[in-house]
Amino acid sequence: MRLARYIALRIALVVPVLLGVIVLTFLLVRVLPGDPVQAFVGPNTTADDVEAIRQRLGLDAPLWQQFLDYLGGIFVGDFGTSIQTGVPVSTELAFRLAPTLELVFLGVGVAVIAAIVFGIISALRVNSPIDHVSRVTSLVGTAMPEFWLGLILIVIGYQQLGWFPGPSGRIGRGLSPTPITGAEAVDALLTANWPALGSALLYLVLPVLTIAVGVTASLLRSVRSAAIDIRAAAPWSTAQAHGISGRPLVTGYLLRGTVSRIPTLAALVLGNVLGGVVLVEYVFSWQGMGQWLLRGLLYRDYPVVQAGVVIIALVYAVAYLVADVIHAALDPRVRL
Amino acid sequence: MVSVGPVGVNRRLPRSQPQRASRGFGAVMIWTGAGLVAIVLLASLFAPLLTTWGPVEIDSTAIRQAPSAVHWLGTDANGMDVFSRLLYAGRVDLGVAVVSVAIAVVIGSVIGAVSGYVGGALDAVVMRLLEILQAFPTFILALAVAALLGPGIVNLTIVVAIVSIPSYARLVRAEVRTVRELAYVDAARTSGLAGARVLLRHVIPNSLTPVRIVAPLNVGWAMLALAGLSFLGLGVPVPQPEWGAMISQGTSDIVAGRLWTSVPPGLALVVCVLGFSLLGEGLQERETRRRTR
Numbered sequence: 001m002r003l004a005r006y007i008a009l010r011i012a013l014v015v016p017v018l019l020g021v022i023v024l025t026f027l028l029v030r031v032l033p034g035d036p037v038q039a040f041v042g043p044n045t046t047a048d049d050v051e052a053i054r055q056r057l058g059l060d061a062p063l064w065q066q067f068l069d070y071l072g073g074i075f076v077g078d079f080g081t082s083i084q085t086g087v088p089v090s091t092e093l094a095f096r097l098a099p100t101l102e103l104v105f106l107g108v109g110v111a112v113i114a115a116i117v118f119g120i121i122s123a124l125r126v127n128s129p130i131d132h133v134s135r136v137t138s139l140v141g142t143a144m145p146e147f148w149l150g151l152i153l154i155v156i157g158y159q160q161l162g163w164f165p166g167p168s169g170r171i172g173r174g175l176s177p178t179p180i181t182g183a184e185a186v187d188a189l190l191t192a193n194w195p196a197l198g199s200a201l202l203y204l205v206l207p208v209l210t211i212a213v214g215v216t217a218s219l220l221r222s223v224r225s226a227a228i229d230i231r232a233a234a235p236w237s238t239a240q241a242h243g244i245s246g247r248p249l250v251t252g253y254l255l256r257g258t259v260s261r262i263p264t265l266a267a268l269v270l271g272n273v274l275g276g277v278v279l280v281e282y283v284f285s286w287q288g289m290g291q292w293l294l295r296g297l298l299y300r301d302y303p304v305v306q307a308g309v310v311i312i313a314l315v316y317a318v319a320y321l322v323a324d325v326i327h328a329a330l331d332p333r334v335r336l
Numbered sequence: 337m338v339s340v341g342p343v344g345v346n347r348r349l350p351r352s353q354p355q356r357a358s359r360g361f362g363a364v365m366i367w368t369g370a371g372l373v374a375i376v377l378l379a380s381l382f383a384p385l386l387t388t389w390g391p392v393e394i395d396s397t398a399i400r401q402a403p404s405a406v407h408w409l410g411t412d413a414n415g416m417d418v419f420s421r422l423l424y425a426g427r428v429d430l431g432v433a434v435v436s437v438a439i440a441v442v443i444g445s446v447i448g449a450v451s452g453y454v455g456g457a458l459d460a461v462v463m464r465l466l467e468i469l470q471a472f473p474t475f476i477l478a479l480a481v482a483a484l485l486g487p488g489i490v491n492l493t494i495v496v497a498i499v500s501i502p503s504y505a506r507l508v509r510a511e512v513r514t515v516r517e518l519a520y521v522d523a524a525r526t527s528g529l530a531g532a533r534v535l536l537r538h539v540i541p542n543s544l545t546p547v548r549i550v551a552p553l554n555v556g557w558a559m560l561a562l563a564g565l566s567f568l569g570l571g572v573p574v575p576q577p578e579w580g581a582m583i584s585q586g587t588s589d590i591v592a593g594r595l596w597t598s599v600p601p602g603l604a605l606v607v608c609v610l611g612f613s614l615l616g617e618g619l620q621e622r623e624t625r626r627r628t629r
Contacts, residue, residue: 020468143609148602275473297483313471
């Protein structure tokens, strides 16, 4: 009951922020220089044609009316129609969202596990050579531009070793599973299509690794300092004084205490990854949200940009909410 | 600016072994970081002396040529010298990153300080606006503003500055809200100083510690962001040398096995960003020790 009330309260707090995002995005795309209709029509179109298209798209209506139409549409899942392709934005979105989320969640998931393992090892041997090496390695990891790392991984994993497929598409030719979610690996798993699953996973390795390296590096620093804090606190020395040592001490005190801080950290980096994922998608020709949004921005496709930005902000907000709930469940000191 | 280098903090206290080791490593990080940044800075400043080709000079006899005695790091698809472009690009990347962070620090600190000091309705409005801005993943916001302003060095600087402002504003606001309750601020106020003067002379200078630590780390981030924007074609226009744009232009080369066009600019970015990260991390460690003393 308490939990339900807490979640309701959090949602109530998120709503005004999302509304703000919706308003801001709406205004931002409209102050972009360039005209969506001009970006779309050919050179032989007359001014009358342009005016007709503008009218059909509703772009001749006053700004407030355009906004109200747009806002009303969102509540019934209608984000309008793409100016460039003429396809409803929600249809395009359905194809674009899952592949990106697949990439982002896998990347962050792998990174969380790696960061916990290396962060705790590092914290158990503070200021030892292992600790220094892991800290410097993680700094190098955060210093690496992901688009460049992606290219290097393609050279190593695809060109030199030949272990992984090249940067084109998300699954081998002719292997596509029946689309359910749009994320190939998930669809293959759901339809028990094992050859497709194998192929989809191979295609995922390099881009997921590209994301995971930077994320691991930045999470590792937080995990390490969280673990060091725990080791410096009274419960740790009390446990040691009572003769607890070895595995119970590490898993029961250090791991448990550190893990409860992970969800919030993971949600934070998830937002960064969602923002930067366009670079990774670009390098691996991954047809996801990021590339879709970028194209929308370049061609002034208002509905696409609006929907893309609002959905990404929504995913970010939901991730934060989920993280807070998990944190509350893991940390008995948090009272909802 | 913060003085960089090992300082004699902690001298009066008896030190335990791990503390001393940690202090040594902090100093190592600060010096290594400063060293890496200095190398990149000097190489880009003295680029005209270190290179034999201009950064946009075309050698039509050498297109996509491997490294040689004439072109030390080879040439790109236009026949431009990669080594020369690499050094000149440092001016753009370092310059844009440092200037944009400086702008963000100044504007962000002023917004945060005024909001936190005045409080009330103004503070509430500013905070809600910042929350909305921060609900956008940063790079998405950068993409949108970059598309809005169009490519170019000045615009790129503005983009990176704008997206960095909210975090500084929040950082300074939090600190100001603590500082403004302190006795010396009260004393300044009751002794008849005007609000603006108290804010400028007493509150702001004492609220900048967290900013000093975050700023170097943020310069590294700014550099990655601006290179990313250029990589996507939203930053520095061709043929101006910039590391992200160079990596982007070399994408087809790298797939064809010509590694010299894309690998060096990426390494330059890593070295430079790592330098700023080490600097920031080292300063943070020093500050933590100073506070726990």
